[in-house]
Amino acid sequence: MRVGVLALQGDFEAHMKALKRVGAEPVEVRTAAELDTVRGLIIPGGESTTMLKLMGYYELFEPLRAFGGQRPVFGTCAGAILIASEVLNPSQASLNLVDLTVERNGYGRQLDSRVVSVTQYGLGGDPEVEVVLIRAPIVRRTGGQVLASYLDSPILVDYGRHMAATFHPELTDDTRVHKLFLSKVN
Amino acid sequence: MSYLDNNFRVKIGLAEMLKGGVIMDVTNAEQAAIAEKAGACAVMALERVPSDIRRDGGVARMSAISKIREIMATVSIPVMAKCRIGHFVEANVLEALEVDYIDESEVLTPADEEFHIDKRGYKVPFVCGCRNLGEALRRIAEGAAMIRTKGEAGSGNIVEAVRHMRTVVREMKQLTVLGHEELVAAAKNLQAPLELVEYVHEHGKLPVPNFSAGGVATPADAALCRLLGAEAVFVGSGIYKSSDPEKRAKAIVKACTNYNDAKAVLEASEELGDAMPGLEISKIPEGELLQTRGW
Numbered sequence: 001m002r003v004g005v006l007a008l009q010g011d012f013e014a015h016m017k018a019l020k021r022v023g024a025e026p027v028e029v030r031t032a033a034e035l036d037t038v039r040g041l042i043i044p045g046g047e048s049t050t051m052l053k054l055m056g057y058y059e060l061f062e063p064l065r066a067f068g069g070q071r072p073v074f075g076t077c078a079g080a081i082l083i084a085s086e087v088l089n090p091s092q093a094s095l096n097l098v099d100l101t102v103e104r105n106g107y108g109r110q111l112d113s114r115v116v117s118v119t120q121y122g123l124g125g126d127p128e129v130e131v132v133l134i135r136a137p138i139v140r141r142t143g144g145q146v147l148a149s150y151l152d153s154p155i156l157v158d159y160g161r162h163m164a165a166t167f168h169p170e171l172t173d174d175t176r177v178h179k180l181f182l183s184k185v186n
Numbered sequence: 187m188s189y190l191d192n193n194f195r196v197k198i199g200l201a202e203m204l205k206g207g208v209i210m211d212v213t214n215a216e217q218a219a220i221a222e223k224a225g226a227c228a229v230m231a232l233e234r235v236p237s238d239i240r241r242d243g244g245v246a247r248m249s250a251i252s253k254i255r256e257i258m259a260t261v262s263i264p265v266m267a268k269c270r271i272g273h274f275v276e277a278n279v280l281e282a283l284e285v286d287y288i289d290e291s292e293v294l295t296p297a298d299e300e301f302h303i304d305k306r307g308y309k310v311p312f313v314c315g316c317r318n319l320g321e322a323l324r325r326i327a328e329g330a331a332m333i334r335t336k337g338e339a340g341s342g343n344i345v346e347a348v349r350h351m352r353t354v355v356r357e358m359k360q361l362t363v364l365g366h367e368e369l370v371a372a373a374k375n376l377q378a379p380l381e382l383v384e385y386v387h388e389h390g391k392l393p394v395p396n397f398s399a400g401g402v403a404t405p406a407d408a409a410l411c412r413l414l415g416a417e418a419v420f421v422g423s424g425i426y427k428s429s430d431p432e433k434r435a436k437a438i439v440k441a442c443t444n445y446n447d448a449k450a451v452l453e454a455s456e457e458l459g460d461a462m463p464g465l466e467i468s469k470i471p472e473g474e475l476l477q478t479r480g481w
Contacts, residue, residue, distance in 0.1 A: 007206070008206065008443050009205070009206040009207045009227055010202075010203055010205060010206060010207075011202040011203055011205060012205075012206070013205065030444055030447075045202070045203050046203050046204075046205070046206070046227065047204070047207060047227040047228070047263050047264075049222060049225070049262060049263055050207055050225045050226065050263070050439070053223075053224070053225030053436075053439065054225060054439070054443050057439075057440050058440075058443075058444070058450075077203070078203070089262070090262060104262055105262065109264075109284050109285075110200050110264065110284075110285075110286035110287065110310065110311065111281075111284050111309055111310060113196045113199065113200065114192075114196060115192040132195065132196070132199055134196065134200050134202075134203055135203070135286070168199065171195070171199055
């Protein structure tokens with residue numbers, strides 16, 4: 001199963017490895033032609049403003065929107081910001097693939113980045129999941145099904161076709177979140 | 187091993203998020219806004235860009251607090267700031283200011299000619315420069331969560347960045363083929379802790395992200411660093427000493443992403459105006475080299 005990882009900027013390599021661990025065939029995607037060859041796409045963590053610029057430079061914005069209209073997309077951290085319907089602090093353009101309002105750097109600066117353990121609903125197995133938050137956005141509103149929350153804000157949301165996480169499952173050994181995404185791609 | 191505790195994972199985590207990007211030196215809010223608009227993944231606050239430090243001489247210190255605050259208030263991307271080698275009070279101040287990363291940098295005038303900062307106790311992550319693997323591993327042992335090869339800052343000449351990246355990559359490769367019984371002697375020769383030498387022996391890479399700095403002046407320079415093994419690139423004087431900083435900043439960001447595609451680098455290299463004037467390294471008096479600072 002060929003699953004793409006948007007490789008404009010950010011921790012796309014960590015997602016490539018995570019996809020390999022769950023038995024998918026990961027593909028780095030930097031062009032619209034590469035996007036055409038995959039059945040699902042992960043937009044990784046990184047800097048959302050940088051990725052947004054690069055989507056403009058390489059004319060990827062519309063192809064990504066069209067892809068999301070047909071195939072599953074999973075956004076983590078900056079990726080969640082990019083697929084959201086509304087972005088705050090500051091307001092910026094987004095792909096509008098899911099019903100989600102996020103506030104950038106909602107937990108603070110790097111000194112507020114943290115690793116925590118939270119209760120999850122719907123991933124199966126261990127009720128706890130380890131969560132790495134790096135200058136993470138905070139979810140202010142969502143129309144999707146919340147699979148995990150931290151300090152009363154959703155951090156993992158299932159939208160049926162798409163998924164959004166404000167944390168980094170790719171930076172842990174836990175493969176459940178990537179497995180869930182893979183089940184959507186299949 | 188302390189390298190895997192949660193505090194260190196979070197520090198490395200931010201470095202992971204910067205991969206594939208360009209970190210730009212800025213001295214004020216106006217430059218920071220240009221950098222963010224061009225697509226920089228972070229900015230580095232410093233008093234003067236390296237080529238000005240080189241030209242004007244004198245002691246180069248941590249940036250004025252008001253300037254750093256102004257930069258932090260202007261951009262939404264991570265803000266890094268430089269402190270002098272060994273100047274742990276400048277580092278304490280920068281941590282209190284809540285910058286996102288501290289660069290204990292050879293570009294500033296060292297405050298201690300024997301010791302670097304013990305970076306392990308900080309919550310804020312540090313990046314440090316290196317010219318070879320031993321230096322990289324010593325800095326990681328002190329707690330650096332990101333390494334950048336030094337190059338020669340403010341020179342506009344990529345030759346030292348190439349030398350340093352090639353050296354680190356070659357020395358890592360060499361460790362991977364050694365027998366286990368050879369590692370203690372290798373650690374002695376590298377002047378680095380055995381556990382880190384063992385990590386590189388096993389994984390063929392550093393336990394933290396490895397970026398490149400010092401001398402990047404063109405999109406092709408940035409792509410060259412990436413192809414030699416840099417996971418992201420720092421650019422200083424190369425942008426604001428060129429004839430059209432905005433355009434050049436964008437072009438370097440573009441080339442850094444599609445470094446492997448010559449057509450994309452070609453496209454990024456067109457109609458850029460003049461690059462910064464470069465310096466031949468052999469013409470720089472030895473005492474004025476920045477890369478030899480660090481121990």
